[in-house]
Amino acid sequence: MTNPLTITVEEMLEEKNKILIDLRSPGEYRKGTIDNAMNIPILDDEERAIVGTIYKNESRESAKITGIHHVSARLERMTSQISGLLKECPCVILFCSRGGYRSGPLVQLLNSLEIPVKQLVGGYKRYRQVIIEYFEAPMKVNHSFIVIHGYTGCGKTTLLKQLKSEGHPVIDLEGLARNSGSVFGFIGHSKEKMTQKQFDSLLFHQLIHLKNQYIIVESESQRIGDITIPREIHRQMVAGKHVLLHTTLDLRIEQIMSDYWGVLEHDEADIQKALGDLVKFLGHEKIHQLQQMLSQKSYREIARELMVSYYDPLYCHSIKKYAYDLEITYDTINEAHKKIKKYIWQMTDNFGVSTEENAFNTENVSD
Structure with a gap:
């Protein structure tokens, strides 16, 4: 009873x-x-x-x-x-x-x-x-992903936020983990540490809410800082549809400035420490130069140097691991936004799920 x-x-x-x-x-x-x-x-x-x-x-x-x-x-x-x-x-x-x-x-x-x-x-x-049990059962966990790739500063997180605000099924894994996954991953995130158990809970609820829809995520390794994406979920991300973004270095730097300008001075001491952690990758002389730039608040110069010397070489290998279903080259983030919306609409239509069910708004979508 x-x-x-x-x-x-x-x-x-x-x-x-x-x-x-x-x-x-x-x-x-x-x-x-x-x-x-x-x-x-x-x-x-x-x-x-x-x-x-x-x-x-x-x-x-x-x-x-x-x-x-x-x-x-x-x-x-x-x-x-x-x-x-x-x-x-x-x-x-x-x-x-x-x-x-x-x-x-x-x-x-x-x-x-x-x-x-x-x-x-x-x-x-x-x-x-x-x-x-949900995360460990391959037959039970059956999600389809559209995974957005691109070098640092290409606007992946900005695109996710725009798409989510329009009702698209987006999961911001870095937002859930409160970390962007690199030595500077804490920048722009809450200082309150995310636990693995709480990350699992947040991810679980978002997944069961979105159910059989195509879920849009940013490309991630299985670890984001101290947080681990459940193995079966990460495997299905790898097996999903992959979109690669291309834009110029100058535009990427401006995107970084737009994303992080409000927190750079606030986190300056932590950034100094993080730069020190890169000595084994960039050498003492380069780190000393970057730390001097930071004390002079030369943020654009720091971003450019880190992209060229650290981030781009770091991500080049992982980007080459995938065959891409779509590559988008753009001059403005709005241009990329329109193109990826059109692709999402096409994939959703092919997937056999109505645009109404997915809350997709296809107005003003153009080539």
Whole structure:
């Protein structure tokens, strides 16, 4: 018989209008949670450590009693907060690590007070298992990708943002990872470090939302900074359709200035350090020159030198690994935008999915 106070992970994923509450400690929450879940911890990090030590060194019963003592101090506030959330949304789901001692008793208590919340069966552990099974099952993971390639500064990220704003099925992997994958990958991204678990969660939700559509991504190696793209997803990216962008070095430099001008001075100390990490590639003399340019705020000159001496040679090998379904040479980013939109429309039409279903707007698309 189905328990009316519980909901499975699969049912939760299908539920469109819901509020998820992560009852775990702030430290557990930061390492990874369910997409869009809010943290209302039953125990803070210190309290959780204390209860865990008692459980290990004394007994389960002693740990329970200590946990109840800590929870009781904040129970009234939690009850009021969760009750308020039910006024915003009729489906409020609580979860802890395994769907056990933290979420179970609280869900029972709240329902006894006529606060109708549900408990996620298996908790966060079960949710993680569903994600892992999804990424590790080749027959289940069956996405089609259009992959955009090009040297640094050719506007790949700008194009992704434009296409996404128009309703195209885009996943910005670097945005999810908060890193662009190189020694300067932190520039322009949030300082808050992305964990592998949270990246997996964000990617999983975007993939299941887009389902069978052609998904537009930027070309990436399997690793983006400290984050790893799941192997099966990366394999399908490699097996996808590939588009190569070409433009001049001067236009690429201007694109870099446009993308990063607002953060260059703010991140100057970190950029100095990153330049130091390139000594083994460029040598001490070249790095010293670049660091002097940075102190003089000669950003365009730095961008030009790094492209010619570091980025272009680095990416030349990876670009040559692919046979391209389309190559676009352009003088303005808008020109590239129109051409890639036309290609996406053609691929979607051939794929047998209506443009309406994919929210593709083909107006003003020209050769």
